[in-house]
Amino acid sequence: MQLKLGISTCPNDTFIYESLLCGLENSPFEWKVTFADVQTLNEMVLRGELDVAKISAQVYPQIAETYRCLGCGGAIGYGCGPLLLSSASDSFNPNLPTTLPGANTTAALLFKFWYAHQFKNTPKLEYALFNEVYQGLLGQSIPQGVTIHEHRFTWKRDGLHLLQDLGAYWEQETGSPIPLGIAVAKKELGDATIESVELEIRRSLQIARQRQNPVTPFIVKKAQIDDDEVIKSHIAMFVNDFSENVGEAGWRALDNLWRLSHC
Template sequence: MNGQRTLSLGFSPCPNDTFMFYPLVHGLVDTSGISYRERLEDVETLNRLALAGALDVSKVSYHALGHIRDDYALLRAGSALGRGCGPLLVASRSIDPCDLGSQTIAVPGRYTTALLLLRLFNPGLTNFLVMPFNEIMDAVLRGDADAGLIIHESRFTYQGYGLRKLVDLGEWWEGETGLPIPLGGIVARRSLGGATIAAVERALADGVAFARSHPEQAARYIGEHAQEMSREVCAAHIQLYVNDFSVDLGDEGVRAIHCLMERGERAGIIPVSGAPLFCGEQHP
């Protein structure tokens, strides 16, 4: 790579993303001469931007990855993947999960992993009301939806709204597969070329490791983008979604992603693809 190259970089304003990307976008790690033009959007907006091929590098839901594998390669660093961190289905009243087929469910986007998991959990569900993730709990409380599929910081705050948990989809996934749950990952446009993608991956991995070693440095940046979140919720969010899988997916993380892709394909929710997950890898 000759000279400076600028890449568009999309990630969400959620604390786990701003925490991980702070060192990269502020030049605290070696970026191999690449600079980044950041764009912060909610995850479903990022999914749609990636579907349109509008970003060079981006955070996406693993559900969205299933639709863009031909054009984007997954990076081994930067993922939100783990145990005890899955989406929750909540309601203001007790509803038997077997009776959900007749209920309206508010969901945080058609390409979110949360919706993919819900459809795998119960393929008979079809009555979805799509809205931004931060509006779901209020919609359930108003009665606009019978139940809501919540992600991100809502996991820590739903009980304060008087809502009750109906299904923990992460718990269901782990029980079904024995694997951690893949929620979101970082992708890079394949047309960037192997050398550039490898440089981005190295810098991101170094940035995540730096952030975990210097957690206080990103505090102001995180706070600027999480203004409605308490410091305690921010800390809990980062602790839950940033872990060893965020530095490197490892064999177990890769198995979990392949499992999710295969189940989504078999269910007809995501298209079958012959593209490998990673740049330079042969299709398994």
């Protein structure tokens, strides 16, 4: 059976899914993969264009009728949330626009969650691809923005200013881990096929976790940053036991987020 899969080029996704894409032994699936930024993947799933995908957790209520949230393959954890950064200031300015990495991203929702608790007015928002947000901050064409993925590890080195760790704020207010991303599969595939997909994702992840060196040429080629130590840090932060089994705490965190997305 051929299935259309969508994942990002970020090291946590390529780490989890590499063995699956290379072909697992006795696999019933042939994978046609699309690599894209998370906002693009969100939009593709909203249009029903992918059979299986890694997407922003916050978009799930919009697709719950047609997609099933999988119990593995996502990104949930502690201390791994998006960062609100500034190119030149140590304090947030609500009068300036804030650039977010896509309207449907969990990062956007976490920013709005924080902003609503700090200010009474509506935030001024702009949107760009996640790597464009970071480049804009570096070039000072973007005064303040929310960064995700590998750039969580390079902002200090690059002279940017941390205004708020949005993940830390979520943990403080909710007491739950940060539900960044989830894997989903089309319900029309049927329960048996979806369970086989989950099994493949778990097998792929288990193979990756058993490697002595987590970084492979495949992961490096897809990454936005050519730095093995940053890639290792990225994988260590975003790939954990929640990636293999969402578990009770993970589902509780997702429920908190999905309720917030309806507000």
